[in-house]
Amino acid sequence: MLSTTARTRLGRAKHKARTDRSDLYDLLDAALVCHLGVVADGTPMVVPTCYGRIGDTLYLHGSTGARSLRAGGEACLTVTLLDGIVLARSAFHHSVNHRSAMVYGVLRTVTDEQERLAGLRALTEHLAPGRWDAVRPPGPKERAATRVLALALDEASVKVRTGPPVDDEEDLALPVWAGVLPVHRVFGAPETAPDLAFDLPVPDHVAQRAYPA
Template identity: 65%
Template sequence: METPLSRTDRTRLGRHAERAGTTRSDLDAVLDQGMVCHLGVVVNGSPRVIPTGYGRIGGTLYLHGSTGASSLAASPSQEVCVTVTHLDGVVLARSVFNHSLNYRSAIIYGVPRPVTDPDEKLAGLRAITERLAPGQWDHARLPTRKELAATTVLALPLTEASVKVRQGPPIDEDEDYALDLWAGVLPVRQVLDAPEPDPRLPPGVPVPPHIARRATPTS
């Protein structure tokens, strides 16, 4: 059986409740297709939203950053809000009022836990790295003790979250369908182009297969 998403006052959709995802698999699908999240936190009484990479292991979302980052320093002591959004299309209606976007989005609330266990810290960093470039963790040099000490890893449980998805054509007023105006969807997609080598890369070092196959083929 599917695990249902939490239902709290702040995760329950007020408008367009029919667009709500209802299961953990709906949440996982949004998280597992993204590479950047936005971490919302209050620092010294002021709201701050930080874009950052993330990774997921089971029911835990891992975030990372410098130990000197004030946003991460404040996070373990207070609730945060993490969002992930995929833009899939610009919805062009017959009326300006009914223009919209096709999207998939997730919001997670909770108090993150600073990861202090060395094995979990490495696992969290691996999840973040593999989310950005699958296969890279086993290809690159692993972090040193000094680098690990300079890195903060936070673990956020996926216990309170909401998912909202809008797909499909524009929805116009009944009388507007008779107008001689074009309406439809302008699809949006994210692509990875051919890898660009570091200028300081020694001659003859090939692009590793796990990177080369990520590039979108050109016609």
């Protein structure tokens, strides 16, 4: 079960709350980009970035020179997947079908080299499953220039909206089309780098995600 705190308890639309921890995992594993909210040098910042998950920990990375990642401390991370545009008979009741998560916690700078590499592997594999073992791993200089942060999933909430529009009773007779326009995410055909030194086929771990698969 997900934790319930003053920060994660929904104040509105409580029926959209999900309390099963598997709902959080499913959303984080399906999405690719998060938005990380931090305060750096007194300035609030929201940084879009990629992440990877190992159990109950999210791993993020960036340059050691990035001001937003040097801050550490309290953070709020959000992830959203848009599943559909909900078109109602009235403008007021238009909405979106979505899955969203909000995670609160303290960013921890990962210093253990084994955990750092595990976090970087999780990040790479989350974006491109099978990629880590197919490429050159980061070298000493690259690792030294990279900051790896960990955020525990101890305090999180999940919100989900599904289904058709919910119009007012008096609007149901209006001659206005209502329904849902689904939103799907697909990967296109792989595009080979123009400077590829060898005539290589697209590897299976990439091709199997392309559309059409």
